[in-house]
Amino acid sequence: MTKPAPKRYRTTNWNAYNQALIQRGSLSVWLDTSMSWQATPRGKRGRTQTYSDVAIQFCLTIKNLFGLPLRQTIGFIQSLLKL
Numbered sequence: 001m002t003k004p005a006p007k008r009y010r011t012t013n014w015n016a017y018n019q020a021l022i023q024r025g026s027l028s029v030w031l032d033t034s035m036s037w038q039a040t041p042r043g044k045r046g047r048t049q050t051y052s053d054v055a056i057q058f059c060l061t062i063k064n065l066f067g068l069p070l071r072q073t074i075g076f077i078q079s080l081l082k083l
Contacts, residue, residue, distance in 0.1 A: 029080055031080070035054055035055070035058075036052050036054065036055075037051060037052060037055045038050070038051065038052060039051055039052045039053075040052070059073060059077055062076065062077065
C-alpha cells in the first residue's frame, strides 16, 4: 500500500508569507517594573543571595515552558533583560 503524495500549496503572496514567518518567531514578554531582581539582605550568616526568589522562579518558569537547557535559558534571559 503506497502513501498518497502530500498536497503541495502554492504561495502567491510572498510579502504576506514572509511577514507571517517573521511574526511566527515573535515573542512578547511583559516584565513588571516593580519586580526586584536583586535579593534583599536577610541579616543571616553566610553568603548573601544574588537574585531574588521571584527572579529565580521566573527563570525556571521560562526554562520549563520552552524546555531549554540551563545555558540556553541564561542566554535567553540575558537577551530579555537587554531589551
